[in-house]
Amino acid sequence: MASSSTSVVVSNKEKENKNTKKVTLKSSDGESFEVDESVAMESQTIKHIIEDGCANNEIPLPNVTSGILSRVIEYCKKHKEAAGESEPSVTSYTSNSTTNPLTEWDTEFVKVDQNTLFDLILAANYLDIKGLLDLTCKTVADMMKGKTPQEIRETFHIKNDYTPEEEAEVRKENQWAFE
Amino acid sequence: MDLMPCIKELWAALLPWPLLHSKRHSKRSNLLDQGIKTTTLSLDDLHDSVLVEILIRLPLRSVFQCKSVSSRWFYLISTSYFANHFNSHCSSMHPHPPFTLLIQRNCDLFLSLNKPEFKSFKSSNFIATPNPVHNSNNKSVFIVEASCNDLLLCSSSEFKPPFQLTFYVANPITKQWVVLPPVPLFGIDYRVGFICRYDNNDTLNYRVVYIPPYDAESKEREIKVETFISEMGEWSESMVLCPGDFGRRGVPYKNLLFWWDNSCGRLIWFDPYSRECYRFFEHPIKLDPYHSIECHGVYADCLRRCRISKNPLGACHGCLRICQILKNPQMILRLWELKDYDDNGGGKWCLEHEMHFDEMVLEKYPRLREYINGDYCPMLVAYHPNDRDVVYLIINFLKFWVQGNNVQQLMVISCDMRRKTLEVVYDKPFMPRIRNRFISYRNLFDVFTLVHLWWPTPISSLS
Numbered sequence: 001m002a003s004s005s006t007s008v009v010v011s012n013k014e015k016e017n018k019n020t021k022k023v024t025l026k027s028s029d030g031e032s033f034e035v036d037e038s039v040a041m042e043s044q045t046i047k048h049i050i051e052d053g054c055a056n057n058e059i060p061l062p063n064v065t066s067g068i069l070s071r072v073i074e075y076c077k078k079h080k081e082a083a084g085e086s087e088p089s090v091t092s093y094t095s096n097s098t099t100n101p102l103t104e105w106d107t108e109f110v111k112v113d114q115n116t117l118f119d120l121i122l123a124a125n126y127l128d129i130k131g132l133l134d135l136t137c138k139t140v141a142d143m144m145k146g147k148t149p150q151e152i153r154e155t156f157h158i159k160n161d162y163t164p165e166e167e168a169e170v171r172k173e174n175q176w177a178f179e
Numbered sequence: 180m181d182l183m184p185c186i187k188e189l190w191a192a193l194l195p196w197p198l199l200h201s202k203r204h205s206k207r208s209n210l211l212d213q214g215i216k217t218t219t220l221s222l223d224d225l226h227d228s229v230l231v232e233i234l235i236r237l238p239l240r241s242v243f244q245c246k247s248v249s250s251r252w253f254y255l256i257s258t259s260y261f262a263n264h265f266n267s268h269c270s271s272m273h274p275h276p277p278f279t280l281l282i283q284r285n286c287d288l289f290l291s292l293n294k295p296e297f298k299s300f301k302s303s304n305f306i307a308t309p310n311p312v313h314n315s316n317n318k319s320v321f322i323v324e325a326s327c328n329d330l331l332l333c334s335s336s337e338f339k340p341p342f343q344l345t346f347y348v349a350n351p352i353t354k355q356w357v358v359l360p361p362v363p364l365f366g367i368d369y370r371v372g373f374i375c376r377y378d379n380n381d382t383l384n385y386r387v388v389y390i391p392p393y394d395a396e397s398k399e400r401e402i403k404v405e406t407f408i409s410e411m412g413e414w415s416e417s418m419v420l421c422p423g424d425f426g427r428r429g430v431p432y433k434n435l436l437f438w439w440d441n442s443c444g445r446l447i448w449f450d451p452y453s454r455e456c457y458r459f460f461e462h463p464i465k466l467d468p469y470h471s472i473e474c475h476g477v478y479a480d481c482l483r484r485c486r487i488s489k490n491p492l493g494a495c496h497g498c499l500r501i502c503q504i505l506k507n508p509q510m511i512l513r514l515w516e517l518k519d520y521d522d523n524g525g526g527k528w529c530l531e532h533e534m535h536f537d538e539m540v541l542e543k544y545p546r547l548r549e550y551i552n553g554d555y556c557p558m559l560v561a562y563h564p565n566d567r568d569v570v571y572l573i574i575n576f577l578k579f580w581v582q583g584n585n586v587q588q589l590m591v592i593s594c595d596m597r598r599k600t601l602e603v604v605y606d607k608p609f610m611p612r613i614r615n616r617f618i619s620y621r622n623l624f625d626v627f628t629l630v631h632l633w634w635p636t637p638i639s640s641l642s
Contacts, residue, residue, distance in 0.1 A: 118220045125229050133232060140222075141236035149247040157221035161250050170247050176354045177243035 023050065024058040025073070031066035032058060035073055042076040044128035063126045068119045071109075075132050078105060110139045114156070223251065231261055235268045239635070243353075259381035262634045269633035275565045278630040280591060281331075282605065283323050290629075291591055291605040325373035326627040327431050329636050332373040332387060336364055344369070346387055346407070348638060352631065355638040359387065359407055362414060368392040372429025372436035374451060375636065383636055385409045386451035388429060388436055406451050412641035419449075432494045433520070439492045439501065446492075446499075446517075493562035501528070502559045502570060510536035510551065512559075514570065514596065531567070532596040540600045547592070547601065550574045560591065560626035568597040571604070571626070591626070 021037040025046070040059075041047040049059055061069060082102050110117065117136060124132035144152055153160055162170070171178070222230060234242055234256065242265070246253045255261060269276070279292035324346070325332040333347040344364040349356035369392055375385035387407040394400070401418040408415055425447050429436035438447045491501050499517040504510065512534045520526040536551045550557070551574070563569035574592050591605035 115220045118222075118225065121225065121229055121233070125226075125232070137229075137233045138236050140233045144233075144237060144245070145241055149244060152245065152248050158223050158249055158252075160248070162247075166250075167247060170253060174243045174246055174353075176352065177240045 025069060026058045026060045027064055027066040027069045028062045029066050031069075033066075033069060033073055035077070036080075039073070039076045039080045042080060042129055042131075043072075044130075046127065061127070064123045065119070068116070068123050071116075071120065072123050072127065072129070072132065075109060076129065078102065079131060106135050110136060223249075227255055230255060231264055234261070235265045239265075239633070262381070266633050276630055276632050278564055278628055280561055280571060280604065281323065281326065281627040281629050282589070282591065283625045283627070284589070288323065289605065289607070323625070323627060324371045325428050326629055327373050327375045327385070328630050329632045330373075330375055330385070330638070331627070331629070332371065334371075336367070338364075344389070346389070348373075348385060348387070348409075350635055350638055351629070353635045353637075357638055357641055359641075360412075360414065362389055362405055363391075366392040368427075370425070370427050370429070370438070372431070372438075372449065372451065374429075374431035374434065374436055376434060383409070383638070386436075388449065388451050389414075404449070409641070423447075426492070430492045430494055430499070432499050433522075437492060437499060491559060494564075495562045496565050496567050500531070500562055502562075504557055504559060504572075510557065512536065512557075512570075512594075512596065534594075534596045534599060538599050539594075540598070544601060544603060547574060547590075547603075561628050563593070564628060564630055568595050569593050570596065573626075574601075 022034050023037050023040045023046070025033045025035060025040065027033070037050065041050065046059060064072070079102065110120075112120070117139065120132065121136045121140070123129075124136055143155065147155065150160075152158065160167075222233075225233075230252075234245060234252075237245070242256060246256050277292070279290045282289040282291065320338070321333065321335045323331050324334050329350060329352060331349050331351055333349060335345045335347070337343045337345075342364045343361040345361040346359040347356050348359065370388075370390040372388035373385070375383060378384055386409070389405040389407070391403060391405075393402045401420055404417050404419055405414045406417065407413070423440050425438040425440040429438050429449065431437075434452055435448045435450050438449075439445075440447050491503060493500050493502075495516075499520065500514060501517075502512065502514045504512045512532070513530060514532040515528040516531045517526045518529050536557070539551060541548050541551070557572045557574045559570055560573050561571040563571070571591055571593050574590055589605065589607065590603060593602045593604050595601075
């Protein structure tokens with residue numbers, strides 16, 4: 001995919017009577033995404049790069065593929081919009097569903113296969129986007145709740161490296177948690 | 180087999196884990212670049228710090244169940260890194276951990292709160308589990324002595340030769356416990372103190388202070404104090420100048436143990452951590468000007484015999500408090516807080532609350548009115564660990580005490596001193612089962628505060 005010829009530009013679009021600065025993010029597989037700087041700055045990692053003045057051209061993100069990056073950008077855009085509509089000090093990162101109007105959207109957002117979910121977690125961790133990390137980790141945690149250790153292993157393809165004796169020992173030590 | 184001591188070595192051996200996983204991940208990225216479809220990701224592919232982010236969002240029981248999933252998970256959950264993150268996450272969602280009052284009547288334990296956190300703590304189970312000599316003979320008594328955060332100090336007294344007292348430190352939620360080496364038992368009027376804290380390496384260490392009975396009249400004599408040091412696994416004896424008469428149970432506060440000397444109206448503290456300095460510091464503070472307790476008749480008698488009356492001291496939200504309830508001529512509750520406390524012994528008692536019982540709002544519990552107006556003396560049993568307006572009382576204490584071993588109702592109420600309202604937190608009949616004559620002689624009644632910390636305090640076996 002060819003990268004765009006312009007990088008950081010001061011947008012001349014007057015449609016919203018604002019000058020929106022843009023940045024270009026480049027995924028590991030070479031695709032470029034142009035986004036508003038304010039949206040990109042939902043990621044603390046990108047925020048530091050921009051503030052440090054290193055974002056001259058594109059910002060390369062070698063740990064994030066294009067598929068995941070586009071989703072991440074979607075998340076940031078949606079949450080930035082929502083934050084913009086309410087008070088500036090409100091972050092939409094609360095996990096309290098009764099107050100967060102984006103809860104429904106978030107729930108749909110994480111209805112993806114396990115691989116994608118893990119990739120989103122890794123991307124949120126690398127890009128340091130607290131809300132997304134919170135949302136994705138909570139989703140995986142909720143998948144674990146109520147499952148026995150064996151069921152957790154099966155769901156998440158984890159290898160059991162305990163001998164039967166060791167496993168019985170660990171279980172006995174933590175018997176209170178199973179009651 | 181206790182796996183805890185091996186954790187550090189094995190964790191060090193497992194340090195390559197993070198490297199392993201990042202290698203795996205970059206390999207996968209390379210595959211992607213070449214357009215090759217990836218294999219199914221498992222949670223094992225995630226870096227430790229990421230896995231921690233997921234696991235800390237589980238409820239506590241699920242986290243401990245996850246120790247059984249694989250050894251990697253076991254070691255990860257056992258690190259102090261994990262415990263600290265779990266703690267931070269819970270603290271960011273709720274201001275304070277839940278707590279319950281633990282009410283001891285003779286050999287029975289009752290909880291005032293039955294939240295799911297305390298589900299695994301059932302009094303009968305708890306009494307049975309840590310005590311290897313489970314009251315099988317009638318000459319031993321197993322009781323709770325003190326509490327500190329989510330740990331309990333219990334004791335088992337042998338009233339036959341060799342007359343020993345065995346202490347246990349237990350976490351009633353996780354059912355972990357250790358037995359301390361026994362100490363000689365000279366009589367039942369001993370004093371205890373229990374304090375615990377995390378040191379710089381995030382390891383738990385604690386102190387148990389045991390003061391055998393002494394003759395309080397002889398003020399200039401030295402008395403023996405035994406301190407158990409958890410890091411060493413043994414008792415250390417020291418002699419201190421006798422400070423007079425003080426209550427039974429020490430209150431842990433700022434790494435010191437505090438007792439209240441009722442005869443002189445002063446605070447006594449003891450530093451169980453500094454081994455050079457096993458001395459009692461006297462800090463004469465007058466409860467100005469209401470320092471005398473008026474009591475008469477049966478009330479005075481039960482105050483004398485009941486150990487709980489000698490513990491008006493407590494800690495709430497980082498401050499020491501002392502409370503006094505007296506009839507002058509109406510029932511008044513006064514509460515003082517120690518402000519500006521510093522390590523050099525400075526500090527000032529300030530009156531925080533003064534509440535007249537006849538001003539209390541009793542619409543919700545009209546039947547309590549008879550207790551407020553009558554001669555049933557309310558007794559303070561515990562302080563709320565965080566809410567500075569709330570204390571816990573037994574409002575019908577005198578009636579409860581005097582009725583002795585008959586079936587009766589025990590009412591523990593929480594009292595909001597500012598709003599002057601009450602809530603009944605425990606209201607059940609007590610069916611005291613007298614197991615042996617030693618119990619009835621002691622007429623045991625005590626209340627402890629058990630705080631369910633977000634991450635349970637681990638108790639490792641003694642070295």
